[in-house]
Amino acid sequence: MRLRELVIDAWSWINYKPAMADPQRPGHSAFPEVNHSWVPESDRRRLAVYKLLAAYDNNQAGQLAAVTGDDHGLERRELGDPAKLIDTTLGYLLGAEQTIVVPGAEHAEHRGPAGTDGDEGDAPPPGAVQAANLQERLRTWAEKELWPLRIQQAERCAVRCGDAVYTLAWEPAKERVLLRTYDPGFYFPEWDDGEQDSSEYPSRIHFAWELPADPARGLKDRVRRITYELGPIGAATEPGITKDGRAIREQVAGADGDPVLTVGDTLHPVAGTVQRTYPWAPGRPSSTTCYLTDAEWLLEDLGASHDLYSLPPDKASYRVRSDGQVLDRLDLMCDFIPVVHVPNTIPDGGEHWGKSSLGSVLQLLDELAATDTDSASASATTGTPIVALSGARLPIDRTTGQPLPVRVEAGTVWQLSDTGRMDALNTSAQLAELRQRIDHMLTRLASNTRLTTAGLGSLDPASVPSGYALQLALGPLDSLISAMRLARAHKYVLLLRMVQRLHQAGQVWPAGESLPARLVWGAHTPTDRTTVLADVVQGYVAGVFSLETAVRMLQEAGYPIDDVAGEIERIQKRAFDQAARLADATGDNSAVREYLGLPEADPVPTVPLIPVQPGQPAPDAPPTSPPQAHPLPPA
Template identity: 90%
Template sequence: MRLRELVIDAWSWINYKPAMADPQRPGHRAFPEINHSWVPEPDRRRLAVYKLLAAYDNNQAGQLAAATGDDHGLERRELGDPAKLIDTTLGYLLGAEQTIVVPGAEHAEQHHGSAVADRAGRDDGGAPPPGAVQAADVQERLRTWADKELWPLRIQQAERCAVRCGDAVYTLAWEPAKQRVLLRTYDPGFYFPEWDDGEQDSSEYPSRVHFAWELPADTVRGLKARVRRITYELGPIGAATAPGITEDGRAIREQVAGADGDPALTVGDTLHPVTGMVQRTYPWAPGRPSGTTCYLTDAEWLLEDLGGAHDLYSLPAGKASYRVRSDGQVLDRLDLMCDFIPVVHVPNTIPDGGEHWGKSSLGTVLQLLDELAATDTDSASASATTGTPIVALSGARLPIDRTTGQPLPVRVEAGTVWQLSDSGRMDALDTSAQLAELRQRIDHMLTRLASNTRLTTAGLGSLDPASVPSGYALQLALGPLDSLIAAMRLARGHKYVLMLRMVQRLHQAGQVWPAGESLPARLVWGAHTPTDRTTVLADVVAGYGAGVFSLETAVRMLQEAGYPVEDVAEEVERIQKRAFDQAARLADATGDNAAVRAYLGLPEADPLPTVPLIPGQVTPDQAGADPQAALQATGRQATRARTDVPGREGPRTAGDV
C-alpha cells in the first residue's frame, strides 16, 4: 500500500492484507459481490473485513490467500487457532449463565405477606418496599418471555458474531399470532444504519436502520436475482392506513378516509390544537403525548432494475415489491405503534469517540495468527522429512523391473533391505533439530498470543496448574483476563438494558402487559473464572451473622458464586420458613404474634377466646368495649383477690383496699 493510500479507520489493522490493498474496492478479487452497485461505497470496506474474519474462523484463510494471488495459499496449514480464540473469549464473556434481574424484585415478600400485614392492622411493618411487587412481576414476565424465545441460544449466536466480527445486531418484532415479541439476530454484514445529515456523533442512535442482502436467482421457481431491504424509520405520526392493491396488482398501503372524506386517524390519536400535528399517548409514557412513531418497510427489488445511480439508501420506490405479514398487513411504512426503532446494535469493544463499530477480538493479533499458521506449515514439512527421511545411497544394487529392465523407484519403508558394495554407503537427512526448533517457536507464539489477547496462558488452558504456587498467584495471573471481560461487559451493559426496556414496551403496545413506566432490567453475567466457593460461603456466613449483609444480599452472593440458587426471593422465603431462632427474637422484640407468623410464612391464626380465671374478671374484649367499667371492675377484682388470700379476713388498711 502506497503512502498516499494509507487509510486509518476502525479497520486499519487489516491494511496489511492484499485483499484490502485497494481502499476503494476492498476484496474485489476474493469477494466480488461486495462491489455491486447497490452496496454503499462507505460500507464496502466493513463488509470485506467481516468476510475475511469469517474465513479465518472457518480455516479458509489459505483459500482466501490463494484467491488474492498467493500461489502457496492452498498449502497453508490451519489448525483452528482463530476459532479457539473466539470460542474461549465467548465462554469467558458469557460466564456460566445469564440471568435477567429487575432491581428491587428480591425484596418482594411472600405472596401472603401484605395480606397478613393488613389483617394484623399494620400499615408498613410486613408490606414489601414500594415497587417491589411490580419489580418482581416484571422480572417474572421477562424471564418467561426469555424462556420462550430461547434467550441463551440467541445470546450465543449474537455474541459469537460480535467477538469474531466486532459487531452483532438484535431485532425485536411483535408477532400477533403468538402474542409476544420475537427476538432475532442478524449478521452485521446485513446491517446498514443511516444518520441524518449533520449528525456529529455516529455513536448516537440512528433515525433510520436498513437490513439488506441479495437473494440469488432460482431457475426452478422462476425467480430472478433480487435485493431485499427491511427498513425501520422514525417519523411523525400520520393518518391511518390499510392494505391495498395497485392497478398492476402490487400490494401497498393506502390512507383510510373518514366519513367526510378527510384522512382518518388511528384510534387513540389526536390532533394538537395549535400545531395540527398528530399525537399519541403510549402506554409506557402516560400523560406525555408523543408525535413520533416507527415505520416498518419490507420490500424486494430486481437486480436488473437497479443501475449505477441507485444504492441501498436510494432504491426506487416504484420498482419495489412489498411483503405481506402473517396477519395480512402490507409492510409498506407499517406503523409499529412505538416511538423507537426495535433494533439493538452490540459492539464487541467500547467504540472510540464518534465511532459506531466495535473491534474484533482477532483484530490486533491477526498477523500473529498468520505467523502461527506459517510455522505450522513449516513444522508439517519438517515432520514429513523427519518421519520419512531423505536417504542417499551409494554403491547399492537397485531392483530391476523385469518387464522394462529399468531400476524400480526406491522408497524408504519398514523392512526394506539394500545390498551395498564394499565401498557403498547410506546417509539419511536428519531434520529433527529443525522440527524441535519449530515447536519451540510455536510455543513462543502461543504465549505471545495469550499475552496480546489478554486471555493469558491460564485462560487459554496452556498453563501447568502444578507451576502455580497459590490461588493468589493464579488470581494475579488472571488479572489481564479480568480487565478484558470487564471492558467487554461494560460495552454491552446498557445495550441489554435498552433491549429489555424495548421488550416491555412492545408487549405493552400489544396490550398483553399492563401499562405504566418501564422498569430498568439488566442482564447479569455469570462468573467468568473459577470461584473459591468455600471462601464465599465463609464470608456470607460471617457477614450475615454479624448483621453486615442482608439475607437477600447473602443469597445473591451465593448465587453468583455458583451455588444452585434459581430465584433469590424464593430462596429467602424458604430460609425464613425455617428460621425459628430469628422468629423467636422477633417475638421478643415486637411482641407481635402476627408479625412472627408472617415472617415464618404461616397463615394468620384464629383469635383465641379469653376465659376469666376469677369470677367477675374482665376479659380484654370487655375492656375494649367499656374502659371505665373495666377500670372499676379491675379495682373490685384486686380487692377480692386480696381478701381471698388464706389467713386474711379482709382489708386491714385503706392502702390494702
C-alpha cells in the same frame, strides 16, 4: 501499500492483507459481491472485513490467500486456532448462565417483623410488587424465545466480527415479541445529515441482502431491504393495490374525503401535528412513530446511481405479512426502532462499530499457521527420512533396463559394496525448534488477547503455587471480560425495555412507566464463587449486608438461585436462632411466627369468671388460713 494509500480507521488492523490493499474496492478478487453497485461505498470495507474474519473462523484463510495470489495458500495448515480463540472468549463472556433481574423484585414477598405497637409488619417497598411481576413476565418471555440460544448466536458473531444485531417484532398470533438475530453484514444504519456522533441511535436502519435467482420459480436476482424509520405520525392507512397489481398502503379517507386518524390519535390544535399517547408514557403525548418497510428490487432495475440508500420506490415490490398487512411504511405503533446493535468492544469516540477479538492478533494467527505448515513438513522428513546411498546395488526394471525408484519402507534391504555407505538426513532438531516456536507463539497469543495461558487451558495446574497466584494470573482476563460486559450493559437494558414496551403496545402487559431490567452474567472464573461466598457470609454475619443483598450477590455469582424472594423465605423458615433472638427482643410471638412463615396461632380460649357474692372472697384471690391462737403470757 504505498504511503499515500495508508488508511486509518476502525479496520486498520486488516490493512496488511492483500485482499484489503485497495480501500476503494476491498476484497475485489476474493469477495466480488461486496462491490456490487447497490452496496454503499462507505460500507464495502466493513463487509469485506466480516467475510475475511468468517474465513478464518472456518479454516479457510489458506483458500483466501490462494484467491489473492498466494501460490502456496492451499498448502497452509489451519488447525482451528481462530475458532478456539472465539469460542473461549465467548465462554468467558457469557459465564455459566444469564439471568434477567429487575431491581427491587427480591423485596416483593418479604415482610419485616411486626412492630411492638401492634402493626402487621413492614409492607413491601414501593414498586417491589410491580418489579417482581415484570421480572416474572420477562423470564417467561425469555424462556419461550430461547433467550440463551439467541444470546449465543449474537454474541459469537460479535466476538468474531466485532458487531451483532438483535431485532424485535410483535407477533399478533403468539401475542408476544419475537427476538431474532441478524448477521452484521446485513445491517446498514443511516444517520441524518449533520449528525456528528455516530454512536448516537440512528433515525433509520436498513437490513439488506441479495436473493439469488431461482429459474424453477421464474425469479430473477433480487435485492431485499427491510427498513425501520422514525417519522411523524400520519393518517391511518390500509392495504391497497396499484394499477399494475403491486401491493401498497394507501391512506384511509373519510366520508368527506379527508384523511382519517388512527383510533386514539389526536390532532394538536396549534402545531397541527398528529399526537399519540403511548402506554409507557402516560400523560406525555408524542408525535413520533416507527415505520416498517419490507420490499424487493430486481438487480436489472438498479443502475450505477442506485445504492442501498436510494433505491427507486417505483420499482419496489412490497411484501405482505401473514395477517394481510402490506409492509409499506407500516405504522408499528411505537416511538422507537426495535433494533439493538451490540458492539464487541467499547467504540472510540464518534464510532459506531466494535472491534473483533481476532483483530489485534490476526498476524500472529498467520504466523502460527505458517509455523504449523513448516512443522508438518519437518515431521514428514523426520518420520520418513531422506536417505543417501553409496555403492548400493539397485534393482533394475527388466522391461526398460533402468534402475527402479528407491523408497524407504519397512523391511527394505540394500546390498552395499565394500566401500558402500548409507546416510540419513536427521531433521528432528528442526522439528523440536518449530515446536518450541509454536509454544512461544501460543504464549504470545494468550498474552496479547488477555485470555492468559490459564484462560486458554495451556497452563499446568501443578505449576500454580496457590489460588491467589492463579487469581493474579487471571487478572488480565478479568479486565477483558469486564470491559466487554461494560460495552454490552446498556444495550441489554435497552433491549429489555423495548420488550416491555412492545408487550404494552400489544395490550397484553399492563400500561405504565417502564421499569429498568438488566442482564446479569454468570461467573467467568471458578474463583469468583468462593470469593463471593466468603464475602457474603462475613458481611451478613457482621450485619453489613442485608439478607436480600446477600442472596442477590450469590445469584449473580452463579449459584442456582432462581427466585431471590423465595430463597429468603426458605432461609427464614429454618432460622430458629434468629427467631429466638427476635422473641427475646420483642416478646411478641406473632412476630416470631410471621418471621418463620408460620400461620397465625389460634386464639387461647378464656374461661368465664364466677361472679363474686358479697362477703365472699374473689375466685382468684389467694386462700387465707384461719387465725391461730397465741398462748397467754404467765401471770
